[in-house]
Amino acid sequence: MPRTLDGQITMEKTPSYFVTREAPRRIHGMSPATKLIVVVRNPVTRAISDYAQMLSKTPGLPSFGTLAFRRGLGPVDTAWSAVRIGLYAQHLDNWLRYFPLSRFLFVSGERLVSDPAGELGHVQDFLGLKRVVTDKHFYFNATKGFPCLKKAQGSGRPRCLGKSKGRPHPRVPEAMVQRLRAFYRPFNRKFYQMTGQDFGWD
DSSP, rough: OOOOTTOOOOOOOEEEGGGOOTHHHHHHHOOTOOOOEOOOOOOOHHHHHHHHHHHSSSOOOOHHHHHHHHHHTTBBOTTSSSHHOHHHHHHHHHHTTTSOOOGGGEEEHHHHHHHHHHHHHHHHHHHHHOOOOGGGEEEEEETTTTOOOOOOOTSOSSOOOEEETTOOOOOOOOOHHHHHHHHHHHHHHHHHHEEEEEEOOO
């Protein structure tokens, strides 16, 4: 991590931290005062999105259903990373052994798209920053399906998400989607209880 001077905040982003078993202990050992921001989204949508990304890198991958379920439409396969990552309550349980809940901010991935300024307002508050980024800094890009960040006036083009974001999802049969929703429901409810936030995925 770079050295941080008084009045500065050093930020680092790695999605795999939240699901890596050793990460909480190591980060706590580095700095128990670390503030942790976790962006979460509906685990069913997240799993399908993860599969779409894998498919773009590895054409010819087995179907979503083959990977998500054992023996056809048997039990959900929690060994598959796309499914396992969405078990947020289990991952948070591991983190809470090292950090109190007050060190966390949970950001809704859905609201980050529908109300980016609102969610970033919470982030700025959590970090003890003045609210500088507001709704005037965003516009919705209908082609990508995501908001883009406007730069300061006269400083060039807006910043939008890269090519790997906003790609179309493969069609997953509704029966599989419903099975996954039912599978995640108790985990989601536990996560809501743990965080004190209802993300509305049920």
